[in-house]
């Protein structure tokens with residue numbers, strides 16, 4: 062058996078190969094808490110749902126005028142040679158550029174792709190397309206769009222809070238109480254964008270518990286907090302966290318428990334916010350009673366918690382999920398204001414943080430000063446960008462207006478979509494609306510290793526290699542180790558590296574030399590490595606040569622001293638270390654946001670009633686709140702067909718978590734298949750009845766590939782449990798235009814019809 066080292070977004074592994082087949086997968090010996098997602102790796106190469114060769118949708122090829130766009134998702138595919146496929150792609154790129162201009166090429170192409178530095182799909186695509194004259198791109202993420210836009214207005218930077226936040230170790234040493242809105246879910250710290258060498262979050266959380274720190278979890282799902290933390294569980298109606306925080310703030314204010322010197326020395330705008338808290342203008346004080354009426358948390362519990370927070374060294378945290386909701390800016394802004402009122406920002410073991418355990422490294426390690434090289438991407442000549450989760454709006458409303466962070470954007474007229482490394486038919490909200498929007502462009506080109514839902518809904522499908530079929534290396538954020546990704550087996554069937562695909566396209570378009578700079582994979586890897594070595598040398602660190610690193614399979618970066626406390630310098634001297642806000646201070650009231658005049662994002666945090674929540678009239682029709690969290694068993698939709706994902710499915714469908722009270726009322730038992738529905742769509746899922754989820758909340762994790770009962774039909778039931786058939790596609794507010802997946806009401810019923818087959822893990826029909 063020959064063994065190789067590889068790395069993924071969920072860990073590093075040793076892979077054994079016998080007779081050209083993967084016979085063995087073992088987590089890296091130095092990983093203290095490896096992820097089970099690695100179990101799925103062996104199937105990643107040989108599975109029947111790999112795309113064997115380039116494919117073109119039948120209707121696209123036959124209907125040369127309109128490309129029979131309604132055929133997307135239902136047409137058969139015609140296998141073609143690489144030569145033919147690349148000629149078609151190059152021809153389409155030229156046609157669209159000539160007839161409509163480069164802004165009509167949309168390649169925002171959001172998605173996690175694979176972990177390597179060089180073979181990063183989107184970087185390859187952007188380097189290629191920018192050399193071709195550019196493309197319409199996107200800004201922000203599905204992960205934390207609202208936070209990315211609002212937090213810089215409040216404290217100057219969002220990424221500083223993420224990558225230089227107060228660490229769990231620091232809390233173990235100095236903290237007394239952690240109040241975690243949305244929890245610290247260990248299921249999420251299995252992964253890290255760009256790679257993870259060691260899973261250390263569980264260990265860090267245990268240390269914190271052992272040090273005597275106490276935990277309060279505020280949220281609807283007990284599974285968000287490890288059992289060993291023994292957290293007090295405060296249940297609340299989903300997306301009402303802002304109201305609870307306001308109730309806490311009001312209690313601090315009226316009981317004189319807030320730090321008035323900190324809010325005046327380090328913040329601006331407290332007086333206006335205080336007027337709101339006291340109800341000076343709207344006549345409604347935001348008391349604990351008031352907060353209780355909205356959130357369902359007993360007023361006494363809010364008051365007690367406020368007192369406990371004020372008398373302890375307290376860290377308050379929010380999960381990223383919380384801002385993926387209508388008015389998702391508000392809970393993040395309010396969390397900062399609450400921490401400011403406690404006056405502990407910048408103190409060891411205290412203050413606030415976002416996304417502890419949302420990914421490995423977040424809240425446990427700071428970003429290393431040595432950063433890896435990235436593929437050089439020339440500047441995009443096309444200036445058009447828009448918020449990433451407005452993709453369906455873009456396709457549906459060419460020329461339409463989109464407000465965003467003080468700007469008025471205009472949607473370009475998209476004629477061609479180019480997607481690499483993402484799965485919008487997994488990640489976007491309201492898939493029926495996306496399906497309709499997806500019929501607008503003339504041509505959709507997708508690179509994928511597998512027949513994902515997105516590949517099935519495109520016109521030209523180019524099969525690319527997956528991780529184990531190429532050489533690369535990783536260095537993830539807050540992960541202090543380079544991990545080699547050694548080629549384990551030859552590319553499956555006719556699949557090719559993205560780099561080679563784009564080099565051949567560049568050849569047809571006349572810029573191969575510029576694209577490749579004369580380098581092959583090996584030369585690029587050395588180029589990347591050497592740039593990383595230079596970055597290390599700049600901070601006085603010597604790294605081994607490439608050969609030694611490759612032989613060894615990994616290279617740990619030296620530990621570096623970091624203060625481990627967010628905004629410690631600012632606390633100590635706000636004049637000498639101002640924040641990057643207009644005032645240099647924490648903006649409890651933002652003049653900038655006030656100047657935008659947005660009706661849905663006021664100048665200080667507020668409770669704004671959403672359209673869909675457990676307090677709205679719509680609950681008469683749809684009485685349950687649907688949350689769609691990250692799956693335990695995989696990364697998003699990746700390797701959905703493989704063993705670790707299959708094992709948690711129920712009769713082949715994604716699980717839906719239901720409280721026993723709601724299940725009994727509908728005569729549903731664990732293991733039953735249920736239909737979950739609202740006005741936007743419906744899907745089947747497998748019931749998992751559990752007291753871990755509170756009443757009137759149901760949870761379907763994301764990631765099951767969309768598998769419509771009638772392919773290509775808007776409104777068809779998804780038989781597999783992709784919750785985005787149910788979620789709403791709207792922006793958080795005019796400020797950030799982030800996704801609102803967590804604001805979603807549904808009902809559910811026992812499904813006792815004949816169980817439709819899961820077809821999405823089989824390749825589509827070919828002619």
Ligand SMILES: Nc1nc2c(c(=O)[nH]1)N[C@H]1C(S)=C(S)[C@@H](COP(=O)(O)OP(=O)(O)OC[C@H]3O[C@@H](n4cnc5c(=O)[nH]c(N)nc54)[C@H](O)[C@@H]3O)O[C@H]1N2
Pocket residue numbers: 171172173174175180182203204205385480481482483484485487488489490508509510511513525526527528559689690691696697698699700763784785788802803
């Ligand atoms: N309802 C709801 N929806 C959500 C969320 C939620 O909480 N609720 N979360 C959102 C969030 S935070 C995110 S980040 C998104 C994630 O959404 P995505 O990032 O789109 O999800 P992935 O499944 O990781 O998609 C990556 C795709 O790239 C492919 N791929 C892997 N390697 C390569 C490669 O080398 N080349 C190419 N061309 N392709 C490759 C994989 O097969 C996969 O199909 O989902 C969002 N959607």
Ligand SMILES: Nc1nc2c(c(=O)[nH]1)N[C@H]1C(S)=C(S)[C@@H](COP(=O)(O)OP(=O)(O)OC[C@H]3O[C@@H](n4cnc5c(=O)[nH]c(N)nc54)[C@H](O)[C@@H]3O)O[C@H]1N2
Pocket residue numbers: 203204205242243244246248249250251252279280281282285298299300301302380381382383386416419420688689690691692693694695696697698803
């Ligand atoms: N295993 C695994 N890990 C992952 C990923 C994956 O796909 N698989 N994806 C990664 C990515 S891209 C991201 S962005 C992060 C996402 O990190 P998050 O967005 O924080 O993760 P989620 O699992 O969506 O949500 C965490 C919990 O928040 C709770 N929650 C939801 N809505 C509310 C609310 O309104 N109030 C409160 N108090 N709680 C609420 C839910 O119970 C949910 O389980 O995870 C990363 N980690």
Ligand SMILES: [Mo]
Pocket residue numbers: 203204205
């Ligand atoms: Mo994400």
